[in-house]
Amino acid sequence: MDERFPDIVGSEELVARVLFSPSYIHNGRVAPTAFRWEILPSGTVEDYISVLRGDVEGLERSTRLFKARTEGDERYGYVRLCVGEIRMIDDSLGHRVKMDVLAYPSRRMACHAGIVAEIEGEWVTARTPITPEVMMLQKKLTMLCSDIVKF
């Protein structure tokens, strides 16, 4: 049965960032670089960091659709973050920041959402150069990860 999610992502919700590569976790620490804006195979430049909504059972169902990105790799797992805490990030190295989590449901995945970020009014996308401010945002996201769940 298809799960349905409200159009607005609630601040009380937890979202999961799926980590496909085991290299993103080392010594119990999550890589800031695991929170990345991607350029999709279609050429689409993402302006959000993909995350999934839902409870653990729902996540397990959704992620069964995923394949390992490197042959031989097993799926690693996911980390969870509280949406309200993401929205409270408002500064990066002295720059004004606005962060949000928006619903981006797809036909395959009703639970799909994205973390979006604006630094001094500029949306961060996969084309944004690496800057200390972007790195700091990624670091702050890792500091909100409550747990590392292995599949």
Place this chain on the structure above:
Amino acid sequence: MPRLVVTVNDSAMVTQLRTAISQLHGVVHVSMLRETSVEDGALEGELHNEWCRRIDELERLSDGWDGTGSKAIDKQCVKKLRKTISKASESQLEGWDVFPDAHGFLYLDFSAGQAIAGITATADKLIYFIQKSGKIQKSDGIAFTTSNLLSLLRRVNG
């Protein structure tokens, strides 16, 4: 079990040598037993070994390791990081970890108490931020040289 002891005069060779030896048929285990002097008189130890193992692991990532468009780690970047690590003291490496970046770069991540720092190492530059004791230091890019990276490690852990 017979053992072979190899003495080298350049610590930068150690990782390559260890990788090469470990690939030989019949080698059961390779470990570094000899203490080697580094720049500031510290001794190589377990932390250096762990860094070498981790860099070896990241160097093996091939294109596509994190999906379409993700790149293998730049060889020049790996080489420079190895050289820097061989010259760093154990205390300078504490609290740091190294991760891959899908652009083919390496990311050095630091956390200790309230202090945090991040360094993106590309083939030729270092992009960094350091937030420590309420102060912020950052740069959009300085040259990736051994002395610049050692200086950053010292600023964080000095």
